[in-house]
Amino acid sequence: MVKISEFDNFGVEELSKAEYDKMQAYVTKNCKCQTCPTYVKGDNPYGYCFPMVGTSKLIQREKNCVCESCPIYKEYELTHTFYCTRCSQVCQAYKSEVAAGHE
Ligand code: SF4
C-alpha cells in the first residue's frame, strides 16, 4: 500500500497551519511560473507544485514548463512538470505510482 507521505517532498504533513502558510509563501516567492509561456497572467495562487494550491482555473493549454529551472524544483527534488494543469507534485507522484500498479 502506497502512503501519501512517501511523496511528501515538501514535508507538509509535519507542519502546523502557520508553518504551512510560511512555506507556501516561500514557494510562491521563488516560483518561476509567471515567466512561463503556459502561465496566464493574473492567475493566482501559482506555485502549483505545492500541495493544496490546486490546478489553474485559467490555464487551458500546455505550451512549455519552466519548472525544471526553478530553485524550488531543485531544493525539494521535485520530479514532475506542468503542475498547473496536471496537479501538484504529491498528486502526480501518487497517480503515477498507482498507474504503475504499486498501489
Ligand atoms: S517548481 Fe514550478 S510550480 Fe513549483 S514553484 Fe517552481 S516554477 Fe512554480
Ligand code: SF4
Ligand atoms: S507549472 Fe510549469 S507549465 Fe505551469 S505555469 Fe508553472 S512553469 Fe509553467
